[in-house]
Amino acid sequence: MLLPCLLLALLAAPTPPNPPSPPINYKTYAEMTRYLLELNATFPDVVQVSVAQDTYDLPYPEELQCIIDDETKATEPCKQFLVHMTNHSTLASDPERPEVFISGALHGNERVGPNAAIELVALFAHATSIYGTDDKAKPTLDTQRWLKQLVNTRNVLVTPMTNAYGYSHNHREELTVDPNRDYNYMRSGAECMQTMTSRVVNEIWRDHIFQLAVTFHGGTRAVAYEWGSPDHYLNGKESNPSEKSPDHMAQLQIGNTLANFAGVFPDGKLYPTGTMNDVVYGVSGGMEDWGYAASWENQFYDAKSQPFHACEPSTFGGYPKEKTIYNNITHRAFNMLVETSNTKEPKAADLGNFKELYEANVDFFRTEGITTEFVGHVPRNVRLALMMIEMAQPLVRWVDAAGSSQSQELLNVFPAASLYTTNADQVTEMGCGALAWERNEVATCSVSDCSVVNSVHSKVQIAWEVLGALTVDSTHVQVSSSETFEDDAILMKTSIQKGTTRRFYEFASDSSQAAAANVDTLGTSLFVTCLDLGNVTSDKLYVRAVATVDQDWKKQGTGDEGPSPHVPPQSHLVNARTNPDWDFEWNGHRVKAALEWTSPVITVETAKKSEANDVSSAIIPNSPVTDVPASFSPSGSTENESEDSDDSTDAPIIGKKRTKKASDDDESEESEDSSDEAAATTTAPSSATESERASTKTTDKDDGESDDESEDSEDDKDSDDNTLDDEMKASDDEQAKSSSSDTTQDATALATNGSGLDDKPASGLLQFGYIIMSSCAMIIVLTLAYLYRRVFRRPRQPYMNISSLEQPTRVTINSIADEDYDVDDDESEDVSAGPRIPRHAQSSRGVILSFSFLAPMEVFKRSRNVEDIAPPQCLSTVRLHEMLLNGTIGEDGVLALESDRRLGDKYRGLRSCDEQFNALVNGDKSASQEGSKDTDTVPKPPQMVYTEYLNCTGTALCEKPLLELKSCINSVLAGHRNIGDCAQTKRLLERCMRSKSEELLQASQPQVFRPHATP
Structure with a gap:
């Protein structure tokens, strides 16, 4: 009697909840080293780790020894690891990919930054690498989609332990020198570049063109920007407020965005923001002003007042003086100081846990309608770094504008409009209107390759958003008959819209300023338009969104609010979006301005051609019914078109491969329509184009027809030789056509006596003869091609070709x-x-x-x-x-x-x-x-x-x-x-x-x- 009772008690007991997410812990120098090497070996397509001393031929001083074994306390010469994150397969062909630098810690005893930096690298690797096969280690699908766009369009360099010696020994300085007083801003001669830390950073910056940078510190809370030096207080008095930099407007807005996106602290407060002189303090020899102004500030002062001078240190065998004299390209970045915590080493329990990165929708953090509690120090600063990476360049991406949420199980599917809105009526109101939806005239697009297979759908409702920017000065959609969008090929331009992005937190949702700025988006940060294709005759159209952003960044104040020095904006970031003449190139990297930023191109195939061929039988069993808008479906030939440009390669393919929908049905239709033509050829015509296109269609058919379609699909899988069994039952004529087509596909050669096709397979000798003849013909063709190129087309080469x-x-x-x-x-x-x-x-x-x-x-x-x-x-x-x-x-x-x-x-x-x-x-x-x-x-x-x-x-x-x-x-x-x-x-x-x-x-x-x- 007791045993059955125990069994019943066990069955009735509630299922234990999922195990809690593991907490984030501090890593030592040795653990950091092992983890970086593991990431480098596991995810080489996204993460590449190198040692700066080896890359830039710097010495390993005997004085700088780091602990490589935490148990035995064994040491080795300290190494400054440099992590390079991007889609490495496409980097060489993309010199304009914007660059971002992230420093974990110049001060070794400020511990949050290095741990946030390495978790940033790990998050990118797990979310975007093709080698990330463990789904449990991946973040949410929306986070993967966002990070995939960033890794394909950004070039990120990270030094998790910038001051390697200080981090290994939990010591602020490198030996006795403060690395953040070791740069040649208001320092010269033997006073600068004394540490290996500053020399490593100097070499990296001389090699790249960074537009944005973050340097993590600790001891207070702040997101601070230039100026941060004693020579930039008003009237030269440190008791006065700071002078404004020429790029102050952009720095102020980006600082505010970083603080908001990072999230609140446990006390409900955000990071304070402002100039370093105002919210922290000004220093001589700091890295921040050095990274912002070393390429341009000297020219606006006389020799005695110039802040930058060459360094001639004597430590570690000296350092070449010429390496601290800079060109006018490399040092024009927003180099922002982030003070992560009021204590330099917060309690481990306050660092946070992994679910705050991997189970949260990081991209839509703090979006209206999505509530997220405060997070720990590491996730907070990983979010901040991600936002800095995004802000390096405007990014226009498509959104699924369906009246209701579509399936979001695939990475190449556009994010759903429901993430931006509180109800579907908002999108309909901004788009084609409720009446058009009621009449079933509207289709939508959820991927880059689309097909409108229902002739009833004369309108297409599309939506897009702008990221990597704060203010959208103008945006519209262009429809072209050419994928290169020449002026004479553009068929349609929609009306201009404007507003702010969801990254601009200055605009409160209930303020009159927000209402005025976002009149076109209804406060959703989403742009929607309706394309009327009723009068368009082209079978294939190309659609892209165009946006002009952040033009207010070039504005400057007057009087005490005016810039110092009094010059236009000097940063690459501001000029790349506001100054069309800005064009700098250095060491394989380029910053080229653009006033208009474009989205990936959507290819739309209309129903006109399909109607002529009578493809009404191409119904997907799970296609939406009439009260749900039809959606365009992805091409089966690619796995992750998503939002990447057409001419770039998507190496980091994230998630599972997409299933090809209805490819067999389309192949059947293609074979039927072309059966007459197939009778005159040795093999059946290829139907790859149609078989690879997946089409979704809204119809008024009932569920029974959908079931018939499913049966057809199953029959297709049973036999490769008879793919039109159900179609052949319709009429004797169709059966004859299909039979002729099938016979043509099965035949290996045409009969040579003119009597038609031979029912028997050709003999082995005849097949061998065909092989010999084909090989000879191929040899002759290749020989002629070679002679034509080498002898007839090319001019005679000189005897001595040096x-x-x-x-x-x-x-x-x-x-x-x-x-x-x-x-x-x-x-x-x-x-x-x-x-x-x-x-x-x-x-x-x-x-x-x-x-x-x-x-x-x-x-x-x-x-x-x-x-x-x-x-x-x-x-x-x-x-x-x-x-x-x-x-x-x-x-x-x-x-x-x-x-x-x-x-x-x-x-x-x-x-x-x-x-x-x-x-x-x-x-x-x-x-x-x-x-x-x-x-x-x-x-x-x-x-x-x-x-x-x-x-x-x-x-x-x-x-x-x-x-x-x-x-x-x-x-x-x-x-x-x-x-x-x-x-x-x-x-x-x-x-x-x-x-x-x-x-x-x-x-x-x-x-x-x-x-x-x-x-």
């Missing part, structure tokens, strides 16, 4: 001499033209050597009297030239030597030969008599006849083989030898010139590079 010698190598600013920082003399006086870039700004450019078949005879025709113009030492080769020209020896090319401004001392003597040859070509007698010019003034690079140049420079380059060739030619002229005897000496001379050409390559230096625009 163009293959050009092997450009990467030249970084780390190896440039001091003298290359001088600006050109003709530019030094023009201050109004804006900052100039120093010589070292060209990252890689070598001397180019190539051959050209310029006719040497034209040179002699223009010179008229060769003996009067040519220098005496060159007259002996005139006869040699004549032999070359009349074909006795053969045709030689012309060496085009594109010299740089500065050659090595070893080759400066060649300039006299250049001038002599210029006189020979141009007919200028006086030019050959002038001496060498100033070393900084080089004539325009000449083009030299090969043998003439060798004769003039033979002493310096290849004297012996040149003399041997001359001697051989003289013997030929005297009749003692044949011309063929000179071939070997000629080859020896050319081999010598190849070697000397390589020396010319090594002796050259990069030319001056100037950006297209200066501020």
Whole structure:
């Protein structure tokens, strides 16, 4: 009796709740190292980890030892790990991908930042990598969708333990030096770049063009921005408020957005925001103002007042002075200070837990209608870093504008409009209207590849939002017949709308200001429009949304609220959206402005073509009924079109592969419609296009027809040879057509006697003969193609082709001499033209050597009297030239030597030969008599006849083989030898010139590079 009672008690007991989410704990230097290496090995498509000392050839000082084993306390030289997060498969083809830098901690005893930084990396990896196969370790689908867009369009570099020594020993300084007083803002000489921490950061910033940066600290609460130095208080008094930077408007708004998106503390308060001088304190040698102004502020002050000066530290073997002299590109970022907590090391229980990152809808955090309690320190600052990454560039993305929520189980499906609204009527009111929906005239789009398969749907309701921005000054939709959207191909433009994004928390939902700014969005931050396609005749349309954003960022105050210095905005971030002339390029990275930002293109295939082919049977069993708007369905040929651009590769494919819906049905229809055409071919026509397109259709059919469709789909799976069984039952004519088509598909060849198709399979010998004939035909075609390209289309190559010698190598600013920082003399006086870039700004450019078949005879025709113009030492080769020209020896090319401004001392003597040859070509007698010019003034690079140049420079380059060739030619002229005897000496001379050409390559230096625009 007791046992049954126990069983009943166990059955009646409530199911225990899910185990609580594990808390986030502090990680030591050793644990950080192991975790970073694990992420690097597991998710290489998104996360790549390197050691800065190895990347930038920095030393491992013996004084800096970090604990690598927490139990034994074993140590090794400290390593500054650098994490590079992006879609690495597409990075090389996207130089304009905006860059963001995140520093975990300059002060080693401020512990929240490093742990937030590494959890940021882990969240990105689990959410976006194709190697993230554990669904339990992934965040919510909406978070995955958002992070996938960011990883495809952002380039993020993270140093979780910037001060590696300080973090390992829980010590503020690196040894005895504060890294956040070690930059050359109001410091110089031996006072800056003393720590390995600041040198690592310096090398990273010299290598990139960051637009935004976050540097985490601890000891108070603040999100602070420039200015943060003693020289930027009003009237120079630290008791006064801070001066405003030229980019103050944008910094103020972004600081407010970061504080709001991060969320409240347990006491219900947000991060305080303001300038560092006001909410924290100003410091000399700080990283923040250095990252913002090192590329431009000096030019607006006289030499005595300039805040930036070169560093010459003596620690760790010294550091090159030229590495602290910057061009006008690299240091123009918003470098924001985040003070994470009132204590430098909060209690571990206050760090938060993983569910606040992986189970919450991080993208829609603090959105109206979604309530989220306060989170721990780590999730709070991960959110803040994510928002900073998003704000690097505007992002226009589509939203599913259906009247009711569609399935959100696939990543490539647009986010549902229900996330933005409180009821479906809001979207309908902004879109096509309730009446059109009642008449069943409206379709919607939920993916990038869409098909309107119901001719009743003459209108398309679409919705979109703008992220990475705060104010939308104007936005509209364009419909084009061309996917490149040329002006003459645009068929339709919708009316202009404006408003604010859901990232602009300044606008309270009940304020009159919000109502005025968001009249087009009804306070939803969602833009909706209705496209009337009734008069459009194209079968395929291309749709994109266009937005202009944040134009108020270029506004500046007056008086005490005016900028200091009094100049226009100087940051890349502001100018990239407000200044159309802004265009800077450096080391493979580029910042190019755009006033209009576009969404991914939606491809819409209308029902007109489908109607002609009678595809009314293509009904999906689970398609929505008439009272729900029809949705466009994804193409089965891709797994994650989502919001990425058409010409970019989506390597990080997140989530499960999408199922191809109704592909068999479409294949059946294609086969039926084209059966007559198939009878004349050896194989059935491919129906890949139709079979890969998944179409969703709203109809007035009942459920019975849907069930029939399901049966058809099952029959399709049973047999590949008979895919139209149910269709054949409709009529005898259709059965005959289908039978003919099936027979055509099964046949391997056409009958050769004209009697139609052979019912029996072809013999093995006949098949072998076909294989042999096909192989021979393929060989002939490839041979002809090769001869056509190699012989008939390409010009004959010169005998000596030294163009293959050009092997450009990467030249970084780390190896440039001091003298290359001088600006050109003709530019030094023009201050109004804006900052100039120093010589070292060209990252890689070598001397180019190539051959050209310029006719040497034209040179002699223009010179008229060769003996009067040519220098005496060159007259002996005139006869040699004549032999070359009349074909006795053969045709030689012309060496085009594109010299740089500065050659090595070893080759400066060649300039006299250049001038002599210029006189020979141009007919200028006086030019050959002038001496060498100033070393900084080089004539325009000449083009030299090969043998003439060798004769003039033979002493310096290849004297012996040149003399041997001359001697051989003289013997030929005297009749003692044949011309063929000179071939070997000629080859020896050319081999010598190849070697000397390589020396010319090594002796050259990069030319001056100037950006297209200066501020």
